Amino acid sequence: MAQKVQFVETVLRDANQSLIATRLPYAKFEPMLETIDKAGFYAVECWGGATFDVCLRYLHEDPWERLRKIRAKVPNTKLQMLLRGQNVLGYSHYPDDFVRLFVQKAVENGIDVIRIFDALNDVNNLKVAMEATVNAGAIASGTISYTTSPVHTHKKYVEMVKELKEMGASTICIKDMAGIMGPKEAYDLVSAIKDAVDLPIDLHTHSTTGLAFMTYLKAVEAGVDIIDTAISPFSGGTSQPATETMAYALRQLGYQVDIDDNCTKKMADYFKGVRDEFLKDGTMMPKSMATDTQCLTYQVPGGMLSNLLSQLKQMNALDKFDEALIETPKVRKDMGYPPLVTPTSQMVGVQAVRNVLDGQRYKTVSKEIKAYCRGEYGRTPAPIDPEIQKLILGDEKPLTGRYADTLAPIVEPTREKLGDLAKSDEDVLSYIAFPNLAEKFFDERRAKEENMAVYTITEA
Numbered sequence: 001m002a003q004k005v006q007f008v009e010t011v012l013r014d015a016n017q018s019l020i021a022t023r024l025p026y027a028k029f030e031p032m033l034e035t036i037d038k039a040g041f042y043a044v045e046c047w048g049g050a051t052f053d054v055c056l057r058y059l060h061e062d063p064w065e066r067l068r069k070i071r072a073k074v075p076n077t078k079l080q081m082l083l084r085g086q087n088v089l090g091y092s093h094y095p096d097d098f099v100r101l102f103v104q105k106a107v108e109n110g111i112d113v114i115r116i117f118d119a120l121n122d123v124n125n126l127k128v129a130m131e132a133t134v135n136a137g138a139i140a141s142g143t144i145s146y147t148t149s150p151v152h153t154h155k156k157y158v159e160m161v162k163e164l165k166e167m168g169a170s171t172i173c174i175k176d177m178a179g180i181m182g183p184k185e186a187y188d189l190v191s192a193i194k195d196a197v198d199l200p201i202d203l204h205t206h207s208t209t210g211l212a213f214m215t216y217l218k219a220v221e222a223g224v225d226i227i228d229t230a231i232s233p234f235s236g237g238t239s240q241p242a243t244e245t246m247a248y249a250l251r252q253l254g255y256q257v258d259i260d261d262n263c264t265k266k267m268a269d270y271f272k273g274v275r276d277e278f279l280k281d282g283t284m285m286p287k288s289m290a291t292d293t294q295c296l297t298y299q300v301p302g303g304m305l306s307n308l309l310s311q312l313k314q315m316n317a318l319d320k321f322d323e324a325l326i327e328t329p330k331v332r333k334d335m336g337y338p339p340l341v342t343p344t345s346q347m348v349g350v351q352a353v354r355n356v357l358d359g360q361r362y363k364t365v366s367k368e369i370k371a372y373c374r375g376e377y378g379r380t381p382a383p384i385d386p387e388i389q390k391l392i393l394g395d396e397k398p399l400t401g402r403y404a405d406t407l408a409p410i411v412e413p414t415r416e417k418l419g420d421l422a423k424s425d426e427d428v429l430s431y432i433a434f435p436n437l438a439e440k441f442f443d444e445r446r447a448k449e450e451n452m453a454v455y456t457i458t459e460a
């Protein structure tokens, strides 16, 4: 029997986030939801990541309502979200009661699969979200944030996968957020994990460096079960490889791919129009669809390079670019080799620039790096250089346990504080996640409702 390969379609979340800064409003993709539902995807990634923030901040949409509307039109395909472990959708750690209620409500509103990751791969930061996902009856996809360093060995990754299984993961995701995984690494890592656990494996990468198609192919040869792709008009560059291309190539090689080509054709025709609108108004930049191999050369993710450049430009110190580039991996090493993903990529990048501009290492240290050295972000992949940690913390002792254990519950106090302003648990959660944005959103919603009321009375 032919080996079956399943697809996660990312156009509504990662492709949307990577190519057009998550600016896709619900109304723009609504006409395609029924087609997406019929296309035969393992899951549609449609929520979490930056979608929540952008809905409130720019799209004037209630993210919860958006999810319910997608669910109503996509009744047969699993809906997937991305969750940053103890950070949920933000960049700092939340108390456990918030993580639990958020996961429960996400599932109640329609999510089937929660992909749970941590920037440092500290499983202590995944535990509560994993448990809540299993309790809510959804699929917990335990995730490895993929990176390369002397301490990120396959043995370490396999150990982590075993811990994830122990915590209730029913699938494993290897998340290569920078698109740096090559075909050989994919083959070897997928093989190693397949040998160790009998869970379905999903590989997630980006086309940024141009490796992705080859990487997926070798991962499939090693037995990967699920790959993440985006419908062609929203594929390539910083997004995922194209859905139709992967389906075509894999079928030609004799794999079983249960994707309906009529549906993907309809989707491609439709999303071409959407893409052209975003190209026209400048939201989508052609550059983001091109191949960029810089991060293979520098081992620094593409997004970080442009951040370094813009920081130096602001400080009138563009001539220090090469020095900052050399300093970046050194800071990463000092910090115990964190994967360079938000928020650690920004923290490491800013520190490298500081070290170079000050002409003295760690003379100036951001409050984020301080918190990191105190252990507030979790256990680092390798120990932080003890001398540098001492230099940064002075006499302060780093935390040994889980940072979230030091945080007081937040849900009940917030519910009381908000009173009538919050109409549901979902409102309370939105407020805790993004207080200013949520408050503004509640005001707008009330104004709209009052207008409607006035309108209805005049009508009558």
Ligand code: CO
Residues within 6 Å of the ligand: 014, 176, 177, 204, 205, 206
């Ligand atoms: Co991604």
